[in-house]
Amino acid sequence: xxxxxxxxxxxxxxxxxxxxxxxxxxxxxxxxxxxxxxxxxxxxxxxxxxxxxxxxxxxxxxxxxxxxxxxxxxxxxxxxxxxxxxxxxxxxxxxxxxxxxxxxxxxxxxxxxxxxxxxxxxxxxxxxxxxxxxxxxxxxxxxxxxxxxxxxxxxxxxxxxxxxxxxxxxxxxxxxxxxxxxxxxxxxxxxxxxxxxxxxxxxxxxxxxxxxxxxxxxxxxxxxxxxxxxxxxxxxxxxxxxxxxxxxxxxxxxxxxxxxxxxxxxxxxxxxxxxxxxxxxxxxxxxxxxxxxxx
Ligand SMILES: Nc1ncnc2c1ncn2[C@@H]1O[C@H](COP(=O)(O)OP(=O)(O)OP(=O)(O)O)[C@@H](O)[C@H]1O
Numbered sequence: 001x002x003x004x005x006x007x008x009x010x011x012x013x014x015x016x017x018x019x020x021x022x023x024x025x026x027x028x029x030x031x032x033x034x035x036x037x038x039x040x041x042x043x044x045x046x047x048x049x050x051x052x053x054x055x056x057x058x059x060x061x062x063x064x065x066x067x068x069x070x071x072x073x074x075x076x077x078x079x080x081x082x083x084x085x086x087x088x089x090x091x092x093x094x095x096x097x098x099x100x101x102x103x104x105x106x107x108x109x110x111x112x113x114x115x116x117x118x119x120x121x122x123x124x125x126x127x128x129x130x131x132x133x134x135x136x137x138x139x140x141x142x143x144x145x146x147x148x149x150x151x152x153x154x155x156x157x158x159x160x161x162x163x164x165x166x167x168x169x170x171x172x173x174x175x176x177x178x179x180x181x182x183x184x185x186x187x188x189x190x191x192x193x194x195x196x197x198x199x200x201x202x203x204x205x206x207x208x209x210x211x212x213x214x215x216x217x218x219x220x221x222x223x224x225x226x227x228x229x230x231x232x233x234x235x236x237x238x239x240x241x242x243x244x245x246x247x248x249x250x251x252x253x254x255x256x257x258x259x260x261x262x263x264x265x266x267x268x269x270x271x272x273x274x275x276x277x278x279x280x281x282x283x284x285x286x287x288x289x290x291x292x293x294x295x
Contacts, residue, residue: 002031005166005197006053006088008223010067013048013057022048024221025067030214032165035188035198037208037229040218041243046201049218050170053199055084072165089159090168093175095151098158099143104135107143108157115162125161133157133187149180153187166197173202185211209233209247209267217242233267 008026015022023045030036038046051057052069059081069076072087092098101107108126117125130136133153138146143154152172159167169188173181185207192198192211202208208215208229215232217225219242225232233239236246236254246254246265249272253265260279266272 002033004029004070005032005034005072006030006199007070008049008052008067009070011052011069012066013052014064015048015057016062018063020221022221023052023218023223026223027067028216028223028226030166030197030199032197033192033195035192035211035213036200037212037215038199038201038218039203039205039208039215039244040224044218044242045221046218047170048221049216049223050090050168050199050201053084053166053168054088054090055079055081085164086162087164088166088168089162089164090170091152091155091159091172093171095155095172096144098155099151102142103139104130104141104143104146104154105139107154108135108161111158112161125163129157129160132160132190134183147180148176149183152176152180152184156184156187156191160191166199167191168199168201170201171203172200173204173207181207205245206247206249206268209250217244219243230264230267234265 007029011026012021012024026049038049040046048057051061053071055076057063058065058076065076071084074083099107101110105126108129109122112122112125130139133156135150135153135157138150143151146154155172156167167188173184176184181204188198188200189211200212212229214227215225215229216223217232217239224242225235225238233246233250239246245251247267249269250265250267253262253272253275257265262275266275
């Protein structure tokens with residue numbers, strides 16, 4: 001068991017003037033170093049869960065709640081959004097609307113400036129995160145002249161400068177072309193490799209299968225399944241009940257399950273290639289031994 005960083009404790013949240021909770025009795029722990037994917041159909045509660053992890057729900061949005069969310073040992077009761085944002089940063093779908101500065105460099109420095117950082121420390125961190133987010137050549141450019149993928153990387157860079165332990169990306173690749181989407185996934189993979197906790201909402205099940213270590217499955221405001229990605233994606237019928245499809249490669253293997261007697265379905269191309277190679281090895285081996293036993 002790793003170190004808990006975000007804990008939902010039977011947490012339910014009601015938006016103002018609503019009678020039904022948007023998320024119901026969520027009970028789950030995210031540990032430091034996890035890369036957790038939140039999946040589920042529209043209106044399942046994924047974004048609300050993200051907003052709860054940084055205290056925006058309820059502290060900014062209002063509304064009612066039951067239970068608790070504990071972020072780095074601070075409870076909702078005992079903290080406010082600025083306490084949570086020291087630990088958790090979030091990037092939303094429309095990164096561009098968050099930008100206010102004339103250059104990428106100033107945009108990265110903006111939050112640090114507001115928080116009263118020393119100039120030398122700001123310069124150090126701007127350069128540091130520009131390198132890790134592959135933005136050094138754009139420092140003098142306007143944030144509004146970047147591509148969608150570059151803007152998402154800039155939004156991540158702005159967060160990283162504050163050194164949060166957890167980064168949440170809520171559908172931040174949904175408006176990007178495949179190249180931009182790959183840029184963002186590549187970046188978060190690297191941040192995860194460096195030890196950051198990543199929480200990501202994304203409808204691209206192939207990418208979620210490839211990159212995440214754990215999946216949370218939301219449906220109608222409830223957390224229906226939570227566990228290692230490879231285990232969650234074995235459960236086709238259950239996932240289909242929650243309106244989630246398997247990655248294509250997993251679905252194809254599922255179709256061949258009876259023929260090949262797979263013990264575990266592959267969830268990405270690398271695993272599929274290994275699984276089929278192993279099977280072909282077994283098949284060739286058994287043919288060979290059959291031939292040997294022929295008279
Ligand atoms: N500001 C709001 N006021 C009232 N109800 C809201 C508000 N935002 C979301 N909801 C409701 O809360 C529920 C959960 O919505 P949420 O946006 O968390 O789902 P989601 O899984 O993120 O959906 P999507 O994939 O469409 O973004 C839905 O029933 C939604 O209508």
